[in-house]
Amino acid sequence: MELKSLFLKVNNELENTENRRVSRKITCKKCGKQVSVSKIRKNFFICPECGHYFPVRARRRILMLTDKRSFVEMDRDLESKNILSFPEYEEKILAAKEKSRENEGVICGTATIGGSKVCIFAMDGNFMMGSMGAVVGEKITRLFEYATKESLPVIGVTVSGGARMQEGMVSLMQMSKVSAAVKRHDSKGNLYIVLLTNPTTGGVDASFAMLGDITLAEPGARVGFAGPRVIEKTLNQKLPEGFQKAERVLECGFIDEIVKRPEQKDYIDRLLKLHGM
Amino acid sequence: MNDYEIVKNARSEKRLTSVDYIKLLVKDFAEFHGDRLFGDDRAIVAGIGKIGDIPVTVIGIEKGKDTNDRILHNFGSAMPEGYRKALRLMKQAEKFDRPVVCFVDTAGAYPGIDAEERGQGRAIADCLFEMSNLKTPVLSLVIGEGGSGGALALCHGDEIWMEEDAYFSVVSPESCANILWKNVEKADVAAKALCLTAPKLYELGLIDRIFSADKKKLKNEIVNCLQNLMELSKEELVDRRYEKFRKVGY
């Protein structure tokens, strides 16, 4: 838990300097070296010392993958309600909004990549660990429905701890809802490219993260269904090195290619062009 | 029973399992094995038979009876090949215009190294993806435990029914209490908050019917339901199923 909060704080620290010209430094949690924030930001949020991938929030992720000023957001105003009157949920939503400066854990819209029009969604790990509740499910479903109607490809960037417990079965059944919308998009011959980022787990892994025509991942991203601690407890043994890491998941046959952050936009652009877009 | 007692009762070894339901309801049952890709997962018992006069494909998550039997069935926690077997037989059902009846009773999909490396996430996702477009009626009955994604995988049906004392939850009350409050003792609070009982889920509009394990009544209810669904055109059936899940949460 301590590690986790440190991890997220670092990310916020990185993001908060966005509009200020300060040459601050932070400690990379992997190599322990002091690195300048502006250097990290110019380097696709990769540590210039050790290559560690810092988390990237959804809005910046979209900027990194799409043509300048091409993104038009959809359904920005959808906000979660405490459907089940779950204890402490409103407070958690408020805190998540503050931390992420977003209304919910996914951002959806249209944009162009190398001039080709696409629908794009990016999840935000700062919003309750990218968990999927009714609004996340609804926004992604609406995006796929729009893409189906307009015959557009969908580019999806996932990061998620899974279904959002505070919405109970309503959140679990978002898996069904989104998967059905992906199927309709698929049945009409449309392209869906998914980019798995660290971590993509639980109910998101067991639905739209695993349903792409082309599945890409960031180096080192954890991708899997069950949590490592649950598995360790069930088996009563240590997990092998590299378990649930993108490189291993690729070896197991579930990822098409691992693409480094600075190359992702060009790579996706190339795939779109190869599909005649 | 309070909500947590319902969860514990749903886990009880004395309850009817999928095999019991198959014996009670399905005539001339022929069990089929294997996913044609890797192996046969005994956590899922599947095959064909008749309910009333209707030929059906039956898929059940089976926990087993005595200790040896439970080990054989992996305590009702399915591997990816279990879900792939289920999907293979659902596609076969579509080919022969047979409705599908699923019996769901699991604490969750198996969390293991092998299960992960053979694509547990992908296997569950494929069930949801393909079932959403399956052009034959699908009826899912949660008979005991509805444990998260591993149960949901077989619940992308035209109707979801729950046994009156079954539960269906995004997470076990114990894990929920542990994650949110670092205190497993508060599992009863979590169970209540999660709204996981049949009456609560019915009230939320997430399930379609609550049944009791009365053999004759249940058989008639299933036959009626399947007959009604079989009257729909394939397009109507699939559109209706899409709308059913489309409205969840909105």
Ligand SMILES: [Zn+2]
């Ligand atoms: Zn570093």
